[in-house]
Amino acid sequence: MATRPDPELTAQVRPDGYLELFSRRTGKRHRCGPRGTTMWLALQRSGWQPESAADEIAVQLGVDPASVQCDIHAWLAHFREAGD
Numbered sequence: 001m002a003t004r005p006d007p008e009l010t011a012q013v014r015p016d017g018y019l020e021l022f023s024r025r026t027g028k029r030h031r032c033g034p035r036g037t038t039m040w041l042a043l044q045r046s047g048w049q050p051e052s053a054a055d056e057i058a059v060q061l062g063v064d065p066a067s068v069q070c071d072i073h074a075w076l077a078h079f080r081e082a083g084d
Contacts, residue, residue: 005048006023006025008023008024008025009021009022009023009024010022010024011040013037013041014031017034017037018031018032018033018034018037019031019032019036019037019040019041020032021040021079030079035071036075038057039053039057039071039072039075042054042056042057043072050069050072050073050076051065051069053072054066054068054069054071054072055068057072
């Protein structure tokens with residue numbers, strides 16, 4: 001199932017490689033480390049399909065896609081809760 005970001009959310013990968021997310025709706029800002037940045041970029045490339053993003057990351061890291069899927073779903077849940 002595709003998960004699309006809030007249209008009021010802006011995302012920028014900083015020169016240091018960290019992703020900065022900013023919600024114009026809530027005024028909240030969040031910086032993601034390399035792991036979060038990797039998940040965001042993979043989600044973006046996969047049309048916001050967590051399973052496809054997990055497959056991409058799993059291939060790059062040589063790990064089980066199911067474990068990456070769990071990480072992605074937990075990461076997305078964190079942001080859903082923060083956005084409420």
